[in-house]
Amino acid sequence: MSVDEPRAAPCPWHEPVWQALTTRARQPHAFLFAGSPGVGKRQFAEAFADWLLCQQPAGGAVCGQCRSCQLLRAGTHPDRLLVEPEEEGKAIRVDAVRQLADFMAQTAQQGGRKVVILHPAEAMNLNAANALLKSLEEPTAETYLLLVSDQPSRLLPTIRSRCQVLTLTAPAQAQALDWLAQRLPQLSTEEHAALLLMAAGAPLRAVQLQELGATELRARVVEGVKALLKSEKSAPQLADAWSAVPLELLMDWFCDWTLDLLRLKTGALETPVNSDMDKVLPYMAQRVATTTLMEWQGWLLEHRSMVLGKANLNRVLLLETLLLRWKQLMEKR
Structure with a gap:
């Protein structure tokens, strides 16, 4: 469990969803960002956490100047928490979720909101998932829980029902290929297409596959x-x-x-x-x-x-x- 470094913005193909979300008058206390691996769910959640914590957001963008933005940029914001497995592929255990609950119950150190990102949510074991339910059932004011999941069907139905579910999809092939051309300019168009096919159309997954030598x-x-x-x-x-x-x-x-x-x-x-x-x-x-x-x-x-x-x-x-x-x-x- 650690404070996470901020991301600048969601992926460009999620801009319509981003604009609809950040123009709401009120936000629910819990979200579930679901979708295939590599479509940009984690990046979306991180950008949304930054936006929620920014003290002077301008529309859908953080101001970049307030005290919260400075702390986010430094990776030291005390009111933003990342919960993830201690090792990749391992479970998120009940102790981590209990610490999450303690964090949510505390007063925000910056006097504003608190945000928790839990990723991947399906990594919670049964005890951890049951412990999370209490935090979902008794939300703390100005505290937001952002779950990120590749496999939302593996979550308890009672957890899913208490979250605002946003399904984030992959872009159209042309947009994905344009994005890959910018991210991997050393590769040919054919190589971009081959990676995208292996990644089932998910651009971030395609980049990961390239790094793996897939x-x-x-x-x-x-x-x-x-x-x-x-x-x-x-x-x-x-x-x-x-x-x-x-x-x-x-x-x-x-x-x-x-x-x-x-x-x-x-x-x-x-x-x-x-x-x-x-x-x-x-x-x-x-x-x-x-x-x-x-x-x-x-x-x-x-x-x-x-x-x-x-x-x-x-x-x-x-x-x-x-x-x-x-x-x-x-x-x-």
């Missing part, structure tokens, strides 16, 4: 899948070779390919959306049975949910099983 990792995985189907590589060999590839990426890629297979199978597509598998997927679609494909998708989505939920899975066993089932798609008629 383009190179994906090329390695695609070649491995082709080798598997030709029996040139075994599932254990690939599971070992892919040790540096995050499980979340692998599950997302196989989900994308499976969706293409279903669309090809039903005639909804003539060529795959995933152009780096433009030879493999049509070949598979001609040979896989629809019932087999549906069973595979069910298994894949179930295990993807486990991965996203940080379940304690045996990585090697999961990958070997995934690859064996993928190869077997064409063997079951």
Whole structure:
């Protein structure tokens, strides 16, 4: 738990939502900013926290000059709090939420508002979520709680019902590509498009994927899948070779390919959306049975949910099983 540094503004594609929010006469005490990973929810929440704490906001912009803005710029504002897991991928525990409640009950040190950002909200364990309910049910005056979530369905319904839910979406493809061209000018238009496709249209996620070297990792995985189907590589060999590839990426890629297979199978597509598998997927679609494909998708989505939920899975066993089932798609008629 720490005081967070301010962000200047929300992402440009969220400007209409921002203007509608900051022109309200009154604000509810709790918000849930929901949406896909990488669309800019955290940035939006941080900008809104700055706006709430600014003593002289001008329309939808902070003044940048008041005492609160100076403290925000220095990252030392005593009335702004960030609650997040102690380690990435770990749970937010009940002790952190109890400290949050204590913070909310205190008088604002700057004599104005207090703001808490909780991210990612779905990381709260059950005890922490139940402890948060009391703060939501008994809000303190001039205190605002901003929850940020990639997976709002994992939150308790009682938490969601006590928040003003704002769903933040990705921009149109043209706007996303323009933004990426400014952020990653060293890449080509084709590379921007490939990253955006992997990121499901979420620009901030595309930047993160670039930093992870996802383009190179994906090329390695695609070649491995082709080798598997030709029996040139075994599932254990690939599971070992892919040790540096995050499980979340692998599950997302196989989900994308499976969706293409279903669309090809039903005639909804003539060529795959995933152009780096433009030879493999049509070949598979001609040979896989629809019932087999549906069973595979069910298994894949179930295990993807486990991965996203940080379940304690045996990585090697999961990958070997995934690859064996993928190869077997064409063997079951």
